[in-house]
Amino acid sequence: MSETLYLTEQLLTRASLTPADLGCQDLIAERLTPLGFTCETMVSGPADFRVTNLWAIRRAALADAKTLVFAGHTDVVPTGPLNEWHSAPFAPTHRDGKLFGRGASDMKTSLAAFVVAIEDFLRSTPEPQLNIALLLTSDEEGPANDGTVVVCKALQARGEKLDYCIVGEPTSVERTGDMIKNGRRGSLSGKLTVRGLQGHIAYPHMAKNPIHLVAPAMAELVTIQWDEGNAFFPPTTWQISNFHAGTGAGNVIPGSAVIDFNFRFSTESTVSSLQQRLKAVLDAHQLEYSLDWVVGGLPFLTTPGTLVDAVCQAILRETGLQTQLSTTGGTSDGRFIAQICPQVIELGPPNATIHQINEYVNVADIEPLKNIYQRVLENLNRQATA
Numbered sequence: 095m096s097e098t099l100y101l102t103e104q105l106l107t108r109a110s111l112t113p114a115d116l117g118c119q120d121l122i123a124e125r126l127t128p129l130g131f132t133c134e135t136m137v138s139g140p141a142d143f144r145v146t147n148l149w150a151i152r153r154a155a156l157a158d159a160k161t162l163v164f165a166g167h168t169d170v171v172p173t174g175p176l177n178e179w180h181s182a183p184f185a186p187t188h189r190d191g192k193l194f195g196r197g198a199s200d201m202k203t204s205l206a207a208f209v210v211a212i213e214d215f216l217r218s219t220p221e222p223q224l225n226i227a228l229l230l231t232s233d234e235e236g237p238a239n240d241g242t243v244v245v246c247k248a249l250q251a252r253g254e255k256l257d258y259c260i261v262g263e264p265t266s267v268e269r270t271g272d273m274i275k276n277g278r279r280g281s282l283s284g285k286l287t288v289r290g291l292q293g294h295i296a297y298p299h300m301a302k303n304p305i306h307l308v309a310p311a312m313a314e315l316v317t318i319q320w321d322e323g324n325a326f327f328p329p330t331t332w333q334i335s336n337f338h339a340g341t342g343a344g345n346v347i348p349g350s351a352v353i354d355f356n357f358r359f360s361t362e363s364t365v366s367s368l369q370q371r372l373k374a375v376l377d378a379h380q381l382e383y384s385l386d387w388v389v390g391g392l393p394f395l396t397t398p399g400t401l402v403d404a405v406c407q408a409i410l411r412e413t414g415l416q417t418q419l420s421t422t423g424g425t426s427d428g429r430f431i432a433q434i435c436p437q438v439i440e441l442g443p444p445n446a447t448i449h450q451i452n453e454y455v456n457v458a459d460i461e462p463l464k465n466i467y468q469r470v471l472e473n474l475n476r477q478a479t480a
């Protein structure tokens with residue numbers, strides 16, 4: 095059996111539901127320590143939501159060597175109804191060339207591939223000119239307040255310099271390597287409360303209906319072209335997720351309306367530009383309102399350069415595929431790492447079944463992923479010694 099497949103199965107047997115790690119990181123640290131890694135566990139979060147993070151680094155002899163970080167998460171999302179799984183979610187099972195288990199594609203296969211790629215690389219290159227690091231968290235699928243962001247802040251405080259990062263999120267579509275993410279859109283959420291005046295529905299002149307007041311503004315907001323995107327990002331979108339108003343009674347004009355909305359935004363817009371433009375519409379409609387904002391993540395972009403080249407070439411050599419660069423999908427921990435690392439890309443196995451019942455990875459996608467990671471190590475090391 096392949097080393098990567100074996101380690102993937104070992105990780106899959108651990109029911110590491112967010113924010114539990116259940117020994118996944120210890121298992122990985124045990125493999126890395128004999129290779130010269132210094133492994134540091136950083137526990138964070140309140141007593142009822144303990145997050146385990148691992149920062150492991152193997153420093154090259156060269157004083158100013160560049161650092162490549164492999165980043166990912168050991169936590170998984172809940173299984174959903176157990177009776178809908180064809181095999182137990184934490185008992186890795188093979189059927190039809192597929193390996194089933196919660197976390198098979200998101201993202202324990204990538205974690206195993208990181209480890210075995212590093213082992214194989216160091217066997218053939220025992221003294222690389224590259225620092226190799228691993229940043230793992232057990233809080234990526236949860237609120238992500240005590241995970242990668244905490245490690246990034248600690249590294250920043252120490253002046254630890256990162257140069258390249260590969261996040262192992264499942265980015266591929268049909269086959270490992272057919273798509274990578276070289277950025278992600280930003281996410282900005284808002285809660286809008288529009289005030290009216292509650293009253294009897296038969297006496298509207300004595301009330302102010304906030305639904306009627308806000309409707310024209312909403313109609314305008316849904317038609318706005320916030321930006322046109324650019325070569326790497328689709329245009330920014332604005333969507334309403336919840337609209338609440340009314341007392342439940344049929345004869346009462348409500349006193350207020352509450353609207354939840356979200357921007358997914360490109361690098362052509364900023365948090366403040368979007369906030370200002372939205373407020374300008376509300377003001378033009380002379381609404382009485384308040385707004386609460388939450389920045390879910392800033393957008394990031396890694397333009398073609400050393401890391402993208404190293405990854406594209408590794409994929410081409412291993413699979414024959416010309417990979418596609420994409421910035422679609424939700425936010426990822428890449429948003430935190432990009433704050434302290436100039437080049438971040440995401441590369442992992444196909445993502446068709448992530449978070450679903452009967453999540454799986456094709457066994458045929460596992461070894462190529464390990465080989466691609468290993469080739470990236472080789473490519474970047476060759477760059478460093480050139």
Ligand SMILES: [Zn+2]
Pocket residue numbers: 167200201234263264
């Ligand atoms: Zn994930």
